[in-house]
Amino acid sequence: MAAQKGLSIGDVAARTGLSVSAIRFYEGRGLVHPERSSGGQRVFLRSDIRRLSFIMIAQQIGLTIEEISDLFASLPERRTPTKADWSRISGAFRRMLDERIALMERTRDRLDGCIGCGCLSLKKCQLYNPEDRARGLGTGPRFVLDNVSQVRAD
C-alpha cells in the first residue's frame, strides 16, 4: 500500500464536518486511535474518516457512543479495516436499524388504532405496551400496570 501521509486533526475535521473537539472526545472514548507525530500531534489514517462518518450516521439513528463502540469492537485499531471488516459491522448496524424501525412501526400502528378513541387507558390501549418499553432505562419501579377497572376513558 502506498505510504499515504497522515492527516492532521484539522484535516479530518474539515473532511468529516465534525469539530476538532468532538474528534478528540471520540478518541478518548476509544472510537478512533490516531497515532502521534514526533511532536505529539495526532496523525490519522484516511480510513479514520470512514470510521468517523460511520459514527455520525449511527448517532443520527440514535445509537449511543457505547453502542457504536461495541460495533467497532471487531475492527482493527491501528490498521485500515478491510472490506470484510466493514461489511460485518454494516450488517450488525442494519439489524439494529431494522429493530428500531420495527418498534416505531408497531407504535405507529397502535397509535392508528387510538387516534379516534383517544383512549390511552393503560388497560385497553395497546399503545401502552410494556414489552416495548422493556428493560429500558432508569431505576425505579417499572410499570405496575394496572387495574384500571373503569371501562370509560378518563
Next chain:
Amino acid sequence: MAAQKGLSIGDVAARTGLSVSAIRFYEGRGLVHPERSSGGQRVFLRSDIRRLSFIMIAQQIGLTIEEISDLFASLPERRTPTKADWSRISGAFRRMLDERIALMERTRDRLDGCIGCGCLSLKKCQLYNPEDRARGLGTGPRFVLDNVSQVRAD
C-alpha cells in the same frame, strides 16, 4: 376510596410506573398541572394518567420534553381533555413518527447500497447525507429505546 376524588402523586406513580421525582419534574416542565390540597400536596386528575402515559410513549420513540410540550400546547391545562383534544395531538404525534420512520428507512436503504462496498466515503456515499442530519433530531439524538444493543458484530 372516594370514586372521583383526586389522586396523590404516589397513586399516579403507581399507576403509570413513573417515579415520583419524574412526575414532579414533568410538572416543573409544564407537562402536567396538578392542583394542590389545602396542605399543599399535589392532587391529580385521573386524566393526568393518560397525559403521563403519552409522555412515556412519546419519549420511547425519541421525542424530547420540549417536543412533547409543544404537542400538549393545545390541551386544556386544568380540565380533562376531550376526545377531540386527544385526537388532535395523536395526529400530530403520528406525523412526527412518520418522519422519523422515513428517516430511518432512508438510512437503511442507503446502507444496503453500501454493505458490500464499505465505502462510506463522504463524497461518494449517499449514506452520509447532511440534509438528514440537519433536521430530524436537533442536538444529539435522544432515542432512548434500548433493548436493541445486544446485536453485535462478531
Next chain:
DNA sequence: GCTTGACCTAAACTTAAGTTGAGGAATTAC
C-alpha cells in the same frame, strides 16, 4: 528565525432528563 496559526492537555461548563438527599410538614394508621 521569528511570527502566526494549528495543535496539545486538563478542567470547567452545557443541556437533557432526571435522581438523591436534607430538612420539614401533612396524612394515615393504630
Next chain:
DNA sequence: GTAATTCCTCAACTTAAGTTTAGGTCAAGC
C-alpha cells in the same frame, strides 16, 4: 395522640455527548 408514612421544596448530583477556556507547544510562512 403519637408514630409511621407520604409528601413538600430546594439544591446538589448524575450521565451523555460534547464545547469552551486557559495556558502552553509545534510547525509553516515570510
